Amino acid sequence: MSDAEFIHLDIRRQTAWIRIDRPQKLNALSVELMRELSAILDVVEKNDDVRVVVLQGGERAFSVGYDIAQEVEMGVSTAEQWYGGLEANIALTMKVWGLNKPVIGAVSGWCLAGGCELAMACDLLVCTDDAQFGEPEIRFGSGPVTLLMPFLIGQKATNELLFTGDTIDAGRAKELGLVNHVVPHEDLEAHVEKLAAKIALTPLPILRYTKRALTRAYTAMGLQAAVGDNHAIAAVLNSASTPERSEFTELVASKGLKAALAWRDARFATADAH
Known part of the structure; x- marks a missing residue:
């Protein structure tokens, strides 16, 4: 995977560090980026020298979600088209969820929409004190x-969160049980490295069977069934x-996307102020 453009892999001792790197788009999940990430997840899953996987973003954003501009450019509009497109998105998130070894998400800054779902699929989450989580996509339909x-x-x-499209800060995310630890920005990598090293002391077969027991x-409880049912609903x-x-898509x-997001946020500005 040395030719990957948006995903970087660094294996340190028994931990695979996977970094999403598309900073100019705040790590928006394009088709190409998701394809690279899926391939690298396959690589680390098969590597028996790896016991723990870390999935991290950049300093400004873990990921702001799926690449909306790309979706508009591709002309995705009908339920059938959406169903096919969403299938790949769901498959990637559930690949993280079902990976046969523990995955730690390391989150800085914005963690929104599909990026938030990718983070939620991790087994543990450590975030910086400036992290923001949410699924604001409902605000444009x-x-x-x-x-x-x-x-x-x-x-x-x-x-x-899903009716309002609100975002929550790191403190609220920890209160709700969305994240395990909140740390200062400069301490994120060291904290995750220490946590990963502690988990890696457990033999790989034990980690695999424990992960299997948890996912089962x-x-x-119905998680996979709910995800599958929502696939069809999300397409509609x-x-x-x-x-x-229509207004958002036209903008x-x-x-450009920046103008469309400004229009979206302006609609909720008064409500958010109260």
């Missing part, structure tokens, strides 16, 4: 792709015709 949040933070908190427990939701969605195409 989209919705969660891989529906993991209800299983992590419960019904009421999930309902509020969530399967028994994303193809729904609303004035807000992305004519003035």
